[in-house]
Amino acid sequence: MTDIIVLGLVSAAIYAVAASGLVVTYTTSGIFNFAHGAVAMLSAFVYWQLSSSDAWGLPVPLALVLTLFVFAPGLGWAIDALLMRRLHDAAPITRLVVPIGLLVALISAATIIWPPDTVQASLPFFFEGKNIDVAGVAVTYHQLIVLITAIVVAVGLRVLLYATRIGTAMRAVVDNRDLAALNGVSPDRISGMAWALGCALAGLAGVLIAPILALDQSQLTLLVINAYAAAMVGRLRSLPLTALGALILGLSRETVSYFAEDLPTWISVDTVPALMLFAVLILVPQDKAAVFGQPKDPARVPNPSWPLVIGSGAALVALAYVIPDLVSDKTLSSVGYGLALAIIALSLVPLTGYGGQISLAPLAFAGLGAAIMSTWGSDGNPLVLLAVIAICGVVGALVSLPALRLKGLYLALLTFAFALFVEKAVLPEFNGFTQGVAPVGRLDFFGISTNSDRANLVLLAVAFVLFGFFVTALRKGRVGRQLQAMKTSPAACATLGLDLTALKVQVFALSAAMAGLGGALYGGWRGQVGVEQFALLQGALPGLPLVLLGVVGGIAAVAGALFGGLVLAVAPLIGEYYPVFKDFMLLLPGLAGISLANNPNGAIAQASDSFRAILHKRSKDADPGEEFVEPAGSMAEVMALMIPAPAGLVPEQIAVGASAGATNVGVLDREVGLDWGRCHANS
Amino acid sequence: MPILETQEISVRFGGHMAVNSVDLSVEAGEICGLIGPNGAGKTTTFNVITGLQAPTRGRIRLDGQDITSLSAHKRARSGIARTFQRLELFGSLTVRDNVRTAAELNRTMARPVGDVADELLERVGLTGVDNQRADALSTGSARLLELARALACTPRVLLLDEPASGLDEGETDRFADLLMELARDGLAILIVEHDVPLVMRMCDHLTVLNFGEVLASGTPKEIQKNQAVLDAYLGQDPGAPG
Numbered sequence: 001m002t003d004i005i006v007l008g009l010v011s012a013a014i015y016a017v018a019a020s021g022l023v024v025t026y027t028t029s030g031i032f033n034f035a036h037g038a039v040a041m042l043s044a045f046v047y048w049q050l051s052s053s054d055a056w057g058l059p060v061p062l063a064l065v066l067t068l069f070v071f072a073p074g075l076g077w078a079i080d081a082l083l084m085r086r087l088h089d090a091a092p093i094t095r096l097v098v099p100i101g102l103l104v105a106l107i108s109a110a111t112i113i114w115p116p117d118t119v120q121a122s123l124p125f126f127f128e129g130k131n132i133d134v135a136g137v138a139v140t141y142h143q144l145i146v147l148i149t150a151i152v153v154a155v156g157l158r159v160l161l162y163a164t165r166i167g168t169a170m171r172a173v174v175d176n177r178d179l180a181a182l183n184g185v186s187p188d189r190i191s192g193m194a195w196a197l198g199c200a201l202a203g204l205a206g207v208l209i210a211p212i213l214a215l216d217q218s219q220l221t222l223l224v225i226n227a228y229a230a231a232m233v234g235r236l237r238s239l240p241l242t243a244l245g246a247l248i249l250g251l252s253r254e255t256v257s258y259f260a261e262d263l264p265t266w267i268s269v270d271t272v273p274a275l276m277l278f279a280v281l282i283l284v285p286q287d288k289a290a291v292f293g294q295p296k297d298p299a300r301v302p303n304p305s306w307p308l309v310i311g312s313g314a315a316l317v318a319l320a321y322v323i324p325d326l327v328s329d330k331t332l333s334s335v336g337y338g339l340a341l342a343i344i345a346l347s348l349v350p351l352t353g354y355g356g357q358i359s360l361a362p363l364a365f366a367g368l369g370a371a372i373m374s375t376w377g378s379d380g381n382p383l384v385l386l387a388v389i390a391i392c393g394v395v396g397a398l399v400s401l402p403a404l405r406l407k408g409l410y411l412a413l414l415t416f417a418f419a420l421f422v423e424k425a426v427l428p429e430f431n432g433f434t435q436g437v438a439p440v441g442r443l444d445f446f447g448i449s450t451n452s453d454r455a456n457l458v459l460l461a462v463a464f465v466l467f468g469f470f471v472t473a474l475r476k477g478r479v480g481r482q483l484q485a486m487k488t489s490p491a492a493c494a495t496l497g498l499d500l501t502a503l504k505v506q507v508f509a510l511s512a513a514m515a516g517l518g519g520a521l522y523g524g525w526r527g528q529v530g531v532e533q534f535a536l537l538q539g540a541l542p543g544l545p546l547v548l549l550g551v552v553g554g555i556a557a558v559a560g561a562l563f564g565g566l567v568l569a570v571a572p573l574i575g576e577y578y579p580v581f582k583d584f585m586l587l588l589p590g591l592a593g594i595s596l597a598n599n600p601n602g603a604i605a606q607a608s609d610s611f612r613a614i615l616h617k618r619s620k621d622a623d624p625g626e627e628f629v630e631p632a633g634s635m636a637e638v639m640a641l642m643i644p645a646p647a648g649l650v651p652e653q654i655a656v657g658a659s660a661g662a663t664n665v666g667v668l669d670r671e672v673g674l675d676w677g678r679c680h681a682n683s
Numbered sequence: 684m685p686i687l688e689t690q691e692i693s694v695r696f697g698g699h700m701a702v703n704s705v706d707l708s709v710e711a712g713e714i715c716g717l718i719g720p721n722g723a724g725k726t727t728t729f730n731v732i733t734g735l736q737a738p739t740r741g742r743i744r745l746d747g748q749d750i751t752s753l754s755a756h757k758r759a760r761s762g763i764a765r766t767f768q769r770l771e772l773f774g775s776l777t778v779r780d781n782v783r784t785a786a787e788l789n790r791t792m793a794r795p796v797g798d799v800a801d802e803l804l805e806r807v808g809l810t811g812v813d814n815q816r817a818d819a820l821s822t823g824s825a826r827l828l829e830l831a832r833a834l835a836c837t838p839r840v841l842l843l844d845e846p847a848s849g850l851d852e853g854e855t856d857r858f859a860d861l862l863m864e865l866a867r868d869g870l871a872i873l874i875v876e877h878d879v880p881l882v883m884r885m886c887d888h889l890t891v892l893n894f895g896e897v898l899a900s901g902t903p904k905e906i907q908k909n910q911a912v913l914d915a916y917l918g919q920d921p922g923a924p925g
Contacts, residue, residue, distance in 0.1 A: 300775070478784075481773075481776060481780055481783065481787070482787075482788075485773040485776065485781075485784050488772070488775060488776075489771040489772070491735055491771055492832075493756075494735065494759065495734075495755055495764065495765050496759055496833075496835075497756050497759035497788040497790075497836060498788050499756050
């Protein structure tokens, strides 16, 4: 029993350090740093690189100082200066996706720098082999250091935030950034410091936890992600409650680990953080801001014409028919994979794009769909698709019930916890899912078989197109208007007689059913599937990048989903054919997510604006009497916006003269730092 | 008999009593004003009546029926509509679709919703901008759109929260005429407004709130003479003797 307490306290101490870092960045910038775990992981790798005798072999104290006082804070400062400062008035989904993009990019970067195949990295414990006896339990020096560090961090943060001028300024900036600036505080400097401090704490957690766990990119990131549950106990604001959350999490994990054999399989060390996050989100009261005073979502909801939609759909199906003759088997495999992913990403368009309900779990529902298809439809019986629709729809509706009172970040975290739970506890229960060999048959429509690659690819294209028609019809109709109304103003909807509960349950169920069907079709294309295909971060098809690329394409656009699915599937292939681009392709999903800081409406909307602008310009050239200002940049500018601005090139710092060459108002505004969102909100 | 009645409603936010034992009543065809300084509890009272805020204590009755436990959307369906002090338009929809969405939610609507939307937009004077995105409107036009959207619910009671702020003089006059016309048609209107001349001109009855409590209640003339109201809110007319 004393073992559990000691191990529990050590886990709790690490979670407390990590979670405090999350709280510090959230309270000062209002942005939840999904990349916190990745910063911890990267810092641990940097520390290994500096200190290990297999690498640079610097003395441990010097390596520690360089990692925790130079690298991690520097990274935090850079993250704030280059990305987070631009997000103050961004739509809720953008504020979530940019840090997720960073998370994915940092994992990719670490994988490129320290390839797991060639670099066998591991960190030793501090003072390896030394321990002291506490009540009959041998406590290692490393464990002792972890405990003392947590106490020092807790006391230090309390003093910093409540007894120093910097702490007061940090709290002022989160309350009202503009007002703090008017009172002589530099919000940028303060938020930069907060991010530096938050990332230093993440780095500290990484360096402390890496010796206990393996030095592995995904494992280490996910373990620090567990700290989310602890931070939510303190509602991302209270440090003492966060420490309490860390204590509950640490002790529960060790208790569950100790009694693992007596517990049902769905309660394990892997599921405890997800279950705790789920419980905390349901039990902890939400901010009043969830109903009133939400930042308005300025994102566009495209409304394409029917001829365009039908024409594009027909072209896609025709392309799917001819593509098997044009490309290699490997490319064909990726294209099919991309189309299936596009169907899964499309499930987010009505839910998130129209209705503003953020979900990070589309791939978990896809996994359920594939699991159902594998269990009952391994022979390709299409009637099983009805079971997929029904079961995924019901599960989606059930998940939406606790989600009804949640919005924005809280809702994202709830769906995150659900996805983690499905990955760790539900999918492994299905035959063959752990080994990745669960068979899924290709559909046989009562004699019309889709067994050949061509037939199956056409089936995927037809399914995407039909779903696309359905989603477009939804957009143009009554339900589409109601979803958009709910996204913009739940309060107004309720006072006009809209039953928000019913609408949310319906759209969650619809989205889950679509994702489930996408998963079932994906299983058929691949032939066999496993947990790896539907995991959040690990494996060949990570769930977070899917959400990310759906948003990058344009979360409210059918074409955006197609773009997201195809890019995620085809990008690695480009890296294989052209090795010079391999690293870039690995980084692409993350970088694309980060680019949303500059391009919140998504690539499709931006490209379509540019296209319209070009057409309009031509007509203007023909009729010079008409004045027109381009709503967005040229295609070259669109491409430039997909890549984040280099260090030091923040809008405020560009010389006014540099604006002279800009050809449109949008670029000009960005350069002189004009903030139309805020102007409008205050008008 | 009043169509809408609040009985001793109170709202407490932690240690702060935002609304304290407020009684209000509005009859069909009547325009009632709810006035008072900022922070007096006017918007909170509206939130309680429309179901966006649960009262700590007290009852709300519509046509004599207790609706205190009804959710916001059910109250809307039983005939209470409102506008907001902080604009709550559906910004990504067009002006016409804002009204259309409300009409579609109105289960008693027998006519084509498109026609209803066009008619209401014409009535509030927004016909020319019906295909614009709602978040592109000026504040004054946006308030008129909120009114049109609320009317699409065919309410029996209309709650207007500072509807004239952002309107110019001409717009305000037309707006007042429209409200009086609606009241003549039998609509009960409860209005929160800081434009005192407008309130005095339109309202049949006024209730003055201060620090969450009813300071005075009566006809506009009675309120104008009430010393407590003059001290707390209206102030002295510099031209008046004494």
